Amino acid sequence: MDHPITSPTLPGSIAPKQAAASSLILALPKGRILKEVQPLLAAAGLVPGGDFHDEDSRHLRFRTNQPGLDVVRVRPFDVATFVAHGGAHIGICGADVLMEFDYPEIYAPLDLGVGRCRVSVAGPADDPIADEVSRLSRLTVATKYPGIARRHFAARGVQAEIVHLNGAMELAPSLGLARVIVDLVQTGSTLKANGLVEREVIAQVTSRLIVNRTALKTEPELIGAWLARFREALSA
Numbered sequence: 001m002d003h004p005i006t007s008p009t010l011p012g013s014i015a016p017k018q019a020a021a022s023s024l025i026l027a028l029p030k031g032r033i034l035k036e037v038q039p040l041l042a043a044a045g046l047v048p049g050g051d052f053h054d055e056d057s058r059h060l061r062f063r064t065n066q067p068g069l070d071v072v073r074v075r076p077f078d079v080a081t082f083v084a085h086g087g088a089h090i091g092i093c094g095a096d097v098l099m100e101f102d103y104p105e106i107y108a109p110l111d112l113g114v115g116r117c118r119v120s121v122a123g124p125a126d127d128p129i130a131d132e133v134s135r136l137s138r139l140t141v142a143t144k145y146p147g148i149a150r151r152h153f154a155a156r157g158v159q160a161e162i163v164h165l166n167g168a169m170e171l172a173p174s175l176g177l178a179r180v181i182v183d184l185v186q187t188g189s190t191l192k193a194n195g196l197v198e199r200e201v202i203a204q205v206t207s208r209l210i211v212n213r214t215a216l217k218t219e220p221e222l223i224g225a226w227l228a229r230f231r232e233a234l235s236a
């Protein structure tokens, strides 16, 4: 079934003063998820325009073939923040990011089934204490997920002392920054290459379609129609 959202038009990139205030905005994450969701966007009838696919482009907001919907291209961690603050009405981001921020303003109705990995605790293969975490009162943890890590260890009665890194967490134990790490694991090859083993899976991760709850209340038909389109594209 086709949903009456808008008719196609010629897409382009948008300078701020050209941006139509009434457009819905979809926040898309740069990087690996964007590549994986490309077929889904196409199946939902959405084609970003201008130089959206040029990774060197300095544009951040783009028209699409749908006159009522623009896309913005932001860092994966920032998609949730743009949507939670209402800057974007809809977005796509990993469940890891949603867990980290735990924004009450975000509703995540659709599992897109891409970006499949897990958030795990890992540590050096030869560290015997890493298996007995609950006997410790404090533990140094290197991670880009301080919220997830703190909550995970607090539930075990352990205070996590966070070393906040944005990448290369796997180096932290061998360089003396932290006893364990909390990071994403997919194949496990990054852990293995750095002498670490996965100790505990905190959560399974896939990418989600997310919606600002207030926007859903104020634009129920428009946003509902996009949800239906994505739902249909997923089941096709």
Ligand SMILES: Nc1ncnc2c1ncn2[C@@H]1O[C@H](COP(=O)(O)OP(=O)(O)OP(=O)(O)O)[C@@H](O)[C@H]1O
Pocket: 029, 030, 031, 032, 033, 075, 076, 077, 093, 094, 095, 096, 097, 115, 116, 117, 166, 184, 185, 186, 187, 205, 206, 207
């Ligand atoms: N190895 C992986 N396998 C599958 N999905 C992953 C993997 N690593 C990350 N992801 C998913 O992709 C999302 C974006 O990760 P990506 O590595 O593209 O960006 P990033 O490194 O977090 O961003 P930035 O470039 O801003 O630091 C993550 O939030 C997670 O949901």
Ligand SMILES: O=P(O)(O)OC[C@H]1O[C@H](OP(=O)(O)OP(=O)(O)O)[C@H](O)[C@@H]1O
Pocket: 166, 167, 168, 183, 184, 185, 186, 187, 188, 189, 190, 191
């Ligand atoms: O289990 P694996 O298949 O090895 O995947 C896990 C790696 O993937 C992610 O890093 P990414 O490749 O996104 O690099 P980044 O640290 O630069 O974000 C994550 O931070 C791990 O390092």
